[in-house]
Amino acid sequence: MMASGPMREPRDVQSSVRRELARFPAVLEALLKDLDAATWRARPTPAEWAPVEIVCHLRDEEVEDFGARIKIVLEGGAAFSPIDPERWAAERRNARAPLGDALGPAEVTWAEIIGPSRMIV
Template sequence: MSEIVPDTKDWTWVLERPCGECGFVAAGLAAPGIAGAVAASVPRWQAVLDRADVRRRPRPDVWSPLEYACHVRDVYRLFAARARLMLDRDGPTFENWDQDATALEERYGEQEPAVVSTELAAAGTEAARVFAAVPADAWQRVGLRSNGSHFTVETLGQYFVHDVVHHLHDVDG
């Protein structure tokens, strides 16, 4: 398999305008709807993992649906942890996460779809639970990415949901 070219784009612009690729409008997702959007994505991802061609890359330089699902499972985990951190601490800075290195180290393309489906469901359910439990007065709490990008709990959730929905678009899910 060819190596995937790392995505080095700063996707925070999706908080300001609709995504031209997937059509998602992050600003249109109100804070109370984040948990429901996350929960609704889980069965769609599980359906992707049930495909016969789940391991097949559409091109050598594009992840397979399985690899995308592994990534999304890890995104659910990461954003649940980041939201909890923002709710527990004042102004935390998030550690870097190299998604491409993780894909290689964790051998996403070699994982078992049924196991990934179970793990993805658990991680997605937990992420939805974390966002559902955000108190009304905590949505504006702040966190920072290591590059200085500023998030509130609400914008972190919007950004997170875009990632999950965008990748469903990537795999025709």
């Protein structure tokens, strides 16, 4: 028999998730702020993304995948649109994005980008 931890109230779990989501922009910035340009753009292997591409991917997923899907679920609507992150990365030239652009458009904060994800918690 598997031992399990104490039961937690859904509201407590939701509060915890909200706190962690709120911390994400600062944590991400702290992890990236000291990267030099070469490291920011370096792929560990040809098949792996560079930090800039990973950050762009996180942004794109929140804006065009998770946020859109959450909205469809909450508001009702059509089927989910197909996604193609590899194609997005190539078409958008994510490997060349400056840090600020990777994190999101200047007028949009990362907290606003992850806003739709917060609606479910």
